[in-house]
Amino acid sequence: MGADYKVAVIGLGSMGYGVASSLLRAGLTVYGYDINEAQMAKFREAGGAEGALADVAGDLDAVVTVVLNAAQTEAVLFGDGGAVPMLRKGAAVMSCATVAPDFARRMEAQCAENGVLYLDAPISGGPIRAADGALSVLASGTAETFAALKPALDGMASDVFEMGDSAGAGSAMKAVNQLLVGVHIATMAEALTFGMTQGVDPKRFYEVITKSAGTSWALENRTPHIIDNDYSPKSQVNIWPKDLGIVQDIARSAKFSAPISGAALQMYLAAQGMGLGAEDDAAIAKVYAAMAGLTLPGQE
Amino acid sequence: MGADYKVAVIGLGSMGYGVASSLLRAGLTVYGYDINEAQMAKFREAGGAEGALADVAGDLDAVVTVVLNAAQTEAVLFGDGGAVPMLRKGAAVMSCATVAPDFARRMEAQCAENGVLYLDAPISGGPIRAADGALSVLASGTAETFAALKPALDGMASDVFEMGDSAGAGSAMKAVNQLLVGVHIATMAEALTFGMTQGVDPKRFYEVITKSAGTSWALENRTPHIIDNDYSPKSQVNIWPKDLGIVQDIARSAKFSAPISGAALQMYLAAQGMGLGAEDDAAIAKVYAAMAGLTLPGQE
Incomplete structure (x- = not known):
């Protein structure tokens, strides 16, 4: 895998920046996006890949969303300029925000309509463990989804708790x-x-x-x-x-x-x-x- | 010290019986009292010393009360046939029930009127640790009181947290x-x-x-x-x-x-x-x- 595996991290706050940095350190090709331009520039200087989401989305293996809540998650996945409709079939989304199980199930279904896999993957551990690639992930989704996201999970988490085979259980x-x-x-x-x-x-x-x-x-x-x-x-x-x-x-x-x-x-x-x-x-x-x-x- | 140190344990329930047994194992002379005659007989068979409280009280170094609450504590110390008025000057009471700090301060004062030392000494750890002589004690009282009760504390506790030099702080x-x-x-x-x-x-x-x-x-x-x-x-x-x-x-x-x-x-x-x-x-x-x-x- 390594640099052949292309992942976009959306949300470069205290948790997301740590996740993106850990994925870089794991040798993946990592694009970082945030509404804060300075955070994006900082991440590119640290080794983040160059390119607008619209330009690179079709080539991505995975999108990891590390945003605040359900509303932001839905916006970055399906809103104006949202990622999912631009992804190739078989690409995977890992959603890390804390959301209601019903919301996670709805996102999984909407991703499936686009041929995209969805992992319900709330994270725990705080910014220091995020930066160390040592988060806990409470994840649920299909076996195919876990497999598609393995390089990202390996790079960001020390513990992945597999909670079930569909979205909702992780949340x-x-x-x-x-x-x-x-x-x-x-x-x-x-x-x-x-x-x-x-x-x-x-x-x-x-x-x-x-x-x-x-x-x-x-x-x-x-x-x-x-x-x-x-x-x-x-x-x-x-x-x-x-x-x-x-x-x-x-x-x-x-x-x-x-x-x-x-x-x-x-x-x-x-x-x-x-x-x-x-x-x-x-x-x-x-x-x-x-x-x-x-x-x-x-x-x- | 050893068998020369004479202590009465009042209250032989799941916690008190463990405390009394631990003090026996530590080599002290231990009298056990309870309203349940069968518990008292069981403890004497296990090595408890013989004698009614009224007969032995004047010879005791210490009384450890392991009863349910403040009302029972006051009853066994100062009620009908209560221990404190029968103790020699300089003997010490260790009170293990969970009580309000104000109650502990009142007991300390009433003991002092009788020339008796009082340790505010609620215990923590459950019946198994009580039986193992491995309780935690959250204790407060004068240095003289701690010294007078050292053989009992050593026999029943693995951790003695000294919370202050007068009753109330332990509670x-x-x-x-x-x-x-x-x-x-x-x-x-x-x-x-x-x-x-x-x-x-x-x-x-x-x-x-x-x-x-x-x-x-x-x-x-x-x-x-x-x-x-x-x-x-x-x-x-x-x-x-x-x-x-x-x-x-x-x-x-x-x-x-x-x-x-x-x-x-x-x-x-x-x-x-x-x-x-x-x-x-x-x-x-x-x-x-x-x-x-x-x-x-x-x-x-």
Whole structure:
């Protein structure tokens, strides 16, 4: 394979740029597209291939979309100048955004109408693992689709969880994971600030809880941001009203009552309402602190 | 020290019996007391020392209380036939129940009036670690108190977290830990059953999530109970309305809004309302299953 395998990455944000760079490092021919021209230029300087999507699309083996949500996914695949109608028969799309399972099934069907394969492939792991080619992918699609995308999956992921043989299953598991992570981050903030009202220092909280039954991956990952007063966005607050909103949308369709993730969603909405949307998601602790009259480490 | 060190363990339930057995194995002289005569007889057969509390109390170095809650703790320390007034000056009490910090401070003060030391020492780790002498203790009290209880702490715990030099701090950290564990167990159940509505098999949920960002200690520990249809109580549903109730009581006193643990508390109350109180706390998944018309593994 190597350079004979031609792939376009659409969306060169913090995740997509890492994916595109990892695919370059894997020796593939990689085109990078983004609405931000500077990001595209930066990627070409780093070794990205030259050419407008309309000019190269017919020659591509794969398109990997690493955009924010379902609306952006549909736009880059089927909107004005969208990729799918320009692809050759048998080319494959890997869709990495977190979307509802029904949306993924619809995209798979629309791709099939164009003779294009579709992998429902939400990713997990954050920008650092994206840059290292070490993402987790929760993927579902036909065996033919997995085979067609193998060079791309090999280059960007350390773990590919095969969730089923059609679109929807990958997105379902991603929603399950996001329900857990979203609640765990918010609960860490609730517990940390609750502890502060009882004289428990955040550093001591971290030391003790990470060795206790109360620990979670999210707590271990996010608590240091609060202790260090570092709210530069590794993962934004804005992710959570979107992803827990998808969870609630799916739950409503399924007549499934999800009260705990519903409560967590309200706290992320409050964080957005307080103007914290673009901060790291650990900033949800600022909502609790404001509501309780507490001062987090390093804050005035 | 060894057999010269005389300790009474009050409360020989699943946790207390393990603590008492571990102290025996550590070579101490151990008296065991419980309202259940059969448990007391069993412990004496296993090597427990003979004698009514009233007869031996004046000779004890320490009393370890491993009872259910604050009311039972107060009863065995200061109620009718309670231990503290019978102890010698300088003897020490280690209180292991999960209680409110204010209650722990009151017990410390009442013990001090009797010339008795008090360690606020909630435990964590479950019956298996109790039997192995490998509990975690979140302890606070004076240096003199820690020193007086060292043989007991050494015999029952693998980790002693020293939280401060007076009662209250240990119970505060325990409440923080219980907030997290209680929410994490309920959220596991919410996510597992939510996944089932989207075709995610509980086994696959466990395989994928334990390797993903959505994992927690509680999820890794409790999910297998659901997959195996094993609701024999390792830790009962009944624990959580009590412990999350303590969290909410503390929160109310501190004017602290705790919406996520409040939502989790409602689900445990529903589990009790469905008659599941004495089952393993993983049975909270049965509430979600009932509300969504789902059938958990192995259930009719």
